[in-house]
Amino acid sequence: MAVEMRDFAPNRAIESSAEAASAVLSLQIRKRFDAADPANAAEPANKDSFELDIAAELSPGITIIFGPSGAGKTTLLECIAGLLRPDRGRIAIGNRVFFDHALKVEVHVHQRRIGYVFQDLALFPHLSVEKNIEYGIRELNPALRVEKTRTILDSFRISSLRERKPSQISGGERQRVALARSLVTDPCLLLLDEPLAALDGPTKSALVEDLRIWNAAHRIPILYVTHSREEVLALGDRVLMLQYGKIIAQGQPQKVI
Amino acid sequence: MLSAKVVPMDWQSLLLTIRLSAIVAAILFVIALPIAYWITYSRWRWKFLAEAAVGLPIVLPPTVLGFYLLVALGARSPLGHLWQSITGHTLAFTFQGLVIGSIFYSLPFAVQPFAASFASVDCRLIAASATLGASKLRTFREIILPLSKPGLVAGTALSFAHTMGEFGVVLMVGGNIPGVTRTVSIEVYDQVQALNYSAASITALVLLGISFSLLSLVYALNRRVFAAWLWK
Numbered sequence: 001m002a003v004e005m006r007d008f009a010p011n012r013a014i015e016s017s018a019e020a021a022s023a024v025l026s027l028q029i030r031k032r033f034d035a036a037d038p039a040n041a042a043e044p045a046n047k048d049s050f051e052l053d054i055a056a057e058l059s060p061g062i063t064i065i066f067g068p069s070g071a072g073k074t075t076l077l078e079c080i081a082g083l084l085r086p087d088r089g090r091i092a093i094g095n096r097v098f099f100d101h102a103l104k105v106e107v108h109v110h111q112r113r114i115g116y117v118f119q120d121l122a123l124f125p126h127l128s129v130e131k132n133i134e135y136g137i138r139e140l141n142p143a144l145r146v147e148k149t150r151t152i153l154d155s156f157r158i159s160s161l162r163e164r165k166p167s168q169i170s171g172g173e174r175q176r177v178a179l180a181r182s183l184v185t186d187p188c189l190l191l192l193d194e195p196l197a198a199l200d201g202p203t204k205s206a207l208v209e210d211l212r213i214w215n216a217a218h219r220i221p222i223l224y225v226t227h228s229r230e231e232v233l234a235l236g237d238r239v240l241m242l243q244y245g246k247i248i249a250q251g252q253p254q255k256v257i
Numbered sequence: 258m259l260s261a262k263v264v265p266m267d268w269q270s271l272l273l274t275i276r277l278s279a280i281v282a283a284i285l286f287v288i289a290l291p292i293a294y295w296i297t298y299s300r301w302r303w304k305f306l307a308e309a310a311v312g313l314p315i316v317l318p319p320t321v322l323g324f325y326l327l328v329a330l331g332a333r334s335p336l337g338h339l340w341q342s343i344t345g346h347t348l349a350f351t352f353q354g355l356v357i358g359s360i361f362y363s364l365p366f367a368v369q370p371f372a373a374s375f376a377s378v379d380c381r382l383i384a385a386s387a388t389l390g391a392s393k394l395r396t397f398r399e400i401i402l403p404l405s406k407p408g409l410v411a412g413t414a415l416s417f418a419h420t421m422g423e424f425g426v427v428l429m430v431g432g433n434i435p436g437v438t439r440t441v442s443i444e445v446y447d448q449v450q451a452l453n454y455s456a457a458s459i460t461a462l463v464l465l466g467i468s469f470s471l472l473s474l475v476y477a478l479n480r481r482v483f484a485a486w487l488w489k
Contacts, residue, residue, distance in 0.1 A: 083384050109387040122385035126403050135399075136389035185389060 025058040025189060025221040028089040029079050052076060052086075052245040060219040062211075064232045064253065067242035073225040074119070076242070077191045080223070081116050082109030093189050093221065115182030115190040119197065121174055123166040129153075129177050130162040136185040148184055156180045156210060172203035176210065183214060190222040196231065208235060232257055267456075269436055270444040271463060274421055277352070277440065281359040282417040285367040288360070289412065293371035294397065312365045319362065323429025326358045330430065350432045355440075358430035359420045367416040374408020375401055407478040418471040421464065 031052045052072045065073045078084040080091055082098065085106065091099040098107045124132050133152060137145050153159040156176045161169050166177065175195060182190060196204045208231075215222060224235060232239050232253045239256045241249040249256045296308055314322055330348035331337045340348045348354040378401050386396040402409070424442040431438030433447070441464050448457035 081384075081388055083387070109384075110390050110392055112388075113390065114388060116385070116388040118381050118385060120381055122379070122381040124382060124385070124400060135386070135391070139390075181389070 023060050023094050023188065023220055025056075025080075025223075026090065026092045027054055027056045027058070027076075027080070029054045029076065029086045029091065030088040031075065031079060031084065031086045050245055052079070054242075054245075054247060056240060056247065056250070058221045058223070059237075060221050061237040062215060062222045062224055062235055064236035064239040065223055065225045065242060066227065066229075066232050066239050066256075068227060071242040072245035073227075073242055074193055075245075077116070077193055077223060077225060080189070081114050081191055082107065082112050096188065113185065113188050115185060115187030117178045117182050117190075117192045117195045119193045119195075121166075121178040121195075123174060123178055123181070125166055128163050128165060129158060129169065132166070132177060133181045133184055136181060152180045152184045155214075172199055172207070175199060175203075175207055179207070179210065183218075186218075187220065189220055192222065192224045194225055194227070197226075197228075211235075229257055267444055267460065270439050270441050271460075273352075273436065273438075274440040274442075277355060277359060278417045278420040280356055281363055281420045282367075282413050284356070284360055285363060285416045286409075286413050289364065289367035289371050289416075292364075293368050293375055294401075296368065296372045297375040311368050314362050315365050319423065319425025320429055322362060323358065323426040326361060326426065326430050330354050330357065349430060350434065350438060352431075352437055355427060355431040355438050358426045359423060362423055362426045363416040363419045366419045367412040370408045370412035370415060371405070374405035374411075377408070378404045411475045411478050414471045414475050418468050422468060 029052060033050045050070075050072070052075050054072075054076055065076060067073055075084065079086050080098070086099060086101065088101045089099070090097070090101065097103070097105050098112050099105060124135065127135065130149060130153070133149050134145060137148055140148065150159075153162060156179065158173060158176050158180065161173055161177070166174055169177070179192075179195065196207060199207065211222075212235075224231070226232065236253045238251060239249075239253045240247050241256055292311065296304065296311070327349055328334060329336060330340075332341050332347045337348050340353075348357065382400055382404070383396055386400045387393075391399070421440075422442060423440070424446070427438065427440050427443060431440075433439050433443050439447075441460055445457050445460045445464070448454070448460060
């Protein structure tokens with residue numbers, strides 16, 4: 001498969017690492033929803049047709065996707081994850097092409113190795129915390145799987161919950177389990193759809209700290225969707241501001257906000 | 258008028274009916290799973306035609322369905338001819354023919370509860386499974402199936418109970434051969450025709466008891482409290 005290589009701008013923090021520099025996320029996405037199409041229900045704020053039109057190059061680190069409801073934030077994440085198919089464009093991370101309309105490349109969602117924490121978390125209700133976390137690393141040999149699960153349970157302070165079902169733990173604990181379940185797979189990209197929306201201040205701060213620590217050790221692009229200004233200022237290395245499916249501003253959070 | 262004389266129950270027809278229902282319910286469980294999955298998740302624009310075809314036995318007179326099955330299983334049909342060349346006898350008026358007829362007759366009673374329970378599984382869980390690297394088959398096996406247990410039990414119980422009570426299709430396809438194709442419902446019909454109401458009432462009561470128990474199970478599973486207790 002012939003894949004176009006791009007001259008990516010290296011991130012300041014990783015410019016010495018050739019491997020990390022190849023982890024830049026390159027997005028060119030166009031997706032149109034017609035008003036009569038039931039799929040348009042994904043964007044309830046748009047009574048008329050809606051078009052997502054995004055072009056961006058995102059370096060490793062946390063990029064905040066900020067905008068009002070109906071701006072296309074979740075649609076953008078779903079296109080990147082492979083849950084929605086763009087009409088045109090290209091999605092690649094480093095030299096791994098997930099989608100290329102021109103070359104007719106489309107990697108199936110389960111083969112993309114992208115971590116995705118959904119807004120409602122989507123923990124499997126019939127599985128224990130431990131089984132939820134192991135779900136994405138089932139192909140590993142048992143010893144390695146146990147070791148990775150134990151490490152991530154410890155680092156997210158949820159070891160004591162391993163036998164419990166998601167319905168038997170608090171909202172903040174569920175949030176940590178969902179984050180741990182995505183990160184244990186060693187994703188090449190992490191998508192977070194308003195993961196802290198339902199949490200109180202202290203719980204939110206603790207989780208933000210967990211994410212920062214993890215991000216310091218694993219430099220991958222993290223797309224963090226929110227409509228909270230506080231989170232934009234507290235978390236992001238950079239911010240993309242979306243409105244009506246288009247980027248209307250981008251840069252450092254303090255400048256953009 | 259009911260006779261005071263106690264007539265023994267014909268266990269042969271009851272055992273044959275239970276054997277038929279168990280075999281049909283087991284085969285339908287295997288056949289209905291992929292059909293229900295396809296009906297739930299396919300985006301094919303003509304899918305409603307397949308849904309209507311699967312649901313036909315609910316509205317079609319059993320004699321009409323039985324007639325078509327009799328023709329399809331007869332020695333002149335390709336299936337009947339193939340069967341005869343292998344086994345030396347026709348499918349019609351045999352227990353195997355009865356099983357095939359009953360599968361068609363009870364198909365919607367397995368497919369529809371299965372499809373309804375698949376559709377009730379949160380699509381976010383299916384998406385989460387995919388993003389965690391699970392194939393469609395693994396997602397079906399480890400997420401959709403376990404979360405559809407009440408619907409699977411309900412569909413299997415309904416197809417079992419529906420097969421137990423079938424009459425028209427059995428009569429058309431199986432006839433009335435004792436020990437081979439005579440089921441409980443035909444037994445009741447025969448007993449009434451012979452004015453043997455005492456025997457008919459016992460046979461009918463047994464059928465009523467089994468059907469009521471199975472339907473109670475189905476409705477109990479639809480109540481969250483029982484389902485939670487059962488799958489604990």
